[in-house]
Amino acid sequence: MKCVDDFRLKLGRHELVPIIIGGMGVDISTADLALEGARLGGIGHISDAMAPTVADRRYKTHFVKEKLKQYKYNVKNADKSAVQFDLGRLEEATRLHVSRTMEAKRGEGMIFINCMEKLTMNAPRETLRVRLNAALDAGIDGITLSAGLHLGSFALIEDHPRFRDAKLGIIVSSLRALQLFLRKNARLNRLPDFVVVEGPLAGGHLGFSMDWAKYDLHVIMAEIYQYLQAEQLAIPLIAAGGVFTGSDAVTFLENGAAAVQVATRFTVTHECGLPEKVMQEYYKASEADIEVNTISPTGYPMRMLKNCPAIGSGIQPNCEAFGYLLDGAGNCAYVTAYNREVALHPDVKKISVKDKTCLCTHMRNFDCWTCGHYTYRLKDTTRRLPDGSYQVLSAEHVFHDYQFSVDQKIALPR
Numbered sequence: 001m002k003c004v005d006d007f008r009l010k011l012g013r014h015e016l017v018p019i020i021i022g023g024m025g026v027d028i029s030t031a032d033l034a035l036e037g038a039r040l041g042g043i044g045h046i047s048d049a050m051a052p053t054v055a056d057r058r059y060k061t062h063f064v065k066e067k068l069k070q071y072k073y074n075v076k077n078a079d080k081s082a083v084q085f086d087l088g089r090l091e092e093a094t095r096l097h098v099s100r101t102m103e104a105k106r107g108e109g110m111i112f113i114n115c116m117e118k119l120t121m122n123a124p125r126e127t128l129r130v131r132l133n134a135a136l137d138a139g140i141d142g143i144t145l146s147a148g149l150h151l152g153s154f155a156l157i158e159d160h161p162r163f164r165d166a167k168l169g170i171i172v173s174s175l176r177a178l179q180l181f182l183r184k185n186a187r188l189n190r191l192p193d194f195v196v197v198e199g200p201l202a203g204g205h206l207g208f209s210m211d212w213a214k215y216d217l218h219v220i221m222a223e224i225y226q227y228l229q230a231e232q233l234a235i236p237l238i239a240a241g242g243v244f245t246g247s248d249a250v251t252f253l254e255n256g257a258a259a260v261q262v263a264t265r266f267t268v269t270h271e272c273g274l275p276e277k278v279m280q281e282y283y284k285a286s287e288a289d290i291e292v293n294t295i296s297p298t299g300y301p302m303r304m305l306k307n308c309p310a311i312g313s314g315i316q317p318n319c320e321a322f323g324y325l326l327d328g329a330g331n332c333a334y335v336t337a338y339n340r341e342v343a344l345h346p347d348v349k350k351i352s353v354k355d356k357t358c359l360c361t362h363m364r365n366f367d368c369w370t371c372g373h374y375t376y377r378l379k380d381t382t383r384r385l386p387d388g389s390y391q392v393l394s395a396e397h398v399f400h401d402y403q404f405s406v407d408q409k410i411a412l413p414r
């Protein structure tokens with residue numbers, strides 16, 4: 001009976017354990033978690049979501065305070081179009097986050113950064129260009145393009161000296177999205193080095209509509225695999241979303257996947273950025289406690305725990321400090337929803353906004369408990385402690401369980 005360790009992911013001259021810890025913004029997949037993935041011979045991801053905020057928390061910089069100070073005059077204004085990111089400061093924050101992580105890297109594995117196109121930051125092209133180039137400057141091993149079609153993203157870095165040497169890949173949820181990406185980038189003569197195929201059971205934003213349950217990762221993987229074979233395109237495919245055990249991973253690896261990308265099982269590890277109290281909520285969750293909803297202002301459905309504080313919260317938008325979801329015209333669906341509620345309830349002090357959430361603030365504060373579909377199985381991966389809480393795991397333990405387990409077994413911690 002095979003285990004994940006019987007396979008290797010080949011990326012250029014690198015031979016890796018075919019386990020990739022997926023990017024989880026905002027600093028849920030911390031540098032510490034990514035570093036463990038690399039140390040153990042696989043790939044770990046940091047996320048570039050809200051890098052200035054993350055740098056402030058980790059490295060005692062003041063990016064957020066400075067931005068808020070500059071735009072404080074606008075806090076009560078419904079129109080957020082004036083609130084812009086300083087590109088120089090954004091570059092500095094990204095470089096800091098990436099370079100500090102890369103300096104700490106040990107072992108044979110790699111560290112990638114997850115870059116979401118939907119973080120439009122009131123100037124989509126300009127800010128994404130800065131984020132991608134700064135990550136390459138700071139020595140990141142690879143970039144995973146996510147949350148968007150990224151039709152123009154390769155072009156934003158085509159002049160970077162590392163454009164052909166860094167590992168660049170994209171997350172897709174359908175063959176059509178991949179075909180579009182390949183067609184739009186054909187003139188660059190640079191294929192992605194890997195393609196993550198993310199199915200409907202993943203955490204975070206989903207690349208599906210609310211009919212996500214009709215889709216099956218195995219089917220999408222097979223479609224894309226056959227297409228690449230027919231086109232003679234040797235791009236490693238990585239299966240993501242609902243790969244909960246080493247045996248689940250082996251099934252994909254035996255059917256053409258070059259690796260798996262996993263995240264949910266790492267949300268209850270010491271290295272993960274979630275506060276321990278939130279990890280206990282993940283452990284406690286039953287299947288009925290998890291929903292896919294449309295409250296993210298990005299327009300993508302998102303999976304989360306129903307009891308998380310982000311749902312129904314009516315906090316004042318924080319765009320002057322954050323503003324990562326403002327589109328190119330300075331709009332965010334939460335700001336619109338919030339202003340509507342304020343206009344409808346002028347005398348109410350604490351309003352509730354049901355249809356959208358202030359994702360920047362709630363992700364920043366770990367109050368939006370996004371999670372994978374199988375979060376309700378996490379309790380089966382650990383032990384119950386005498387006080388009734390669940391034991392938090394080490395990333396090494398979870399990584400090794402994926403790497404060596406067979407027969408759908410899950411190793412419990414000591």
Ligand SMILES: Cc1cc2nc3c(=O)[nH]c(=O)nc-3n(C[C@H](O)[C@H](O)[C@H](O)COP(=O)(O)O)c2cc1C
Nearest residue numbers: 022023024025146202203204241242262263264372
């Ligand atoms: C808490 C959490 C946050 C996530 N955040 C992001 C993100 O910021 N960007 C992204 O591309 N994917 C994100 N994902 C998706 C993961 O990177 C990964 O592809 C997917 O969850 C794998 O499925 P699994 O969680 O069932 O193992 C997130 C997943 C989780 C569980």
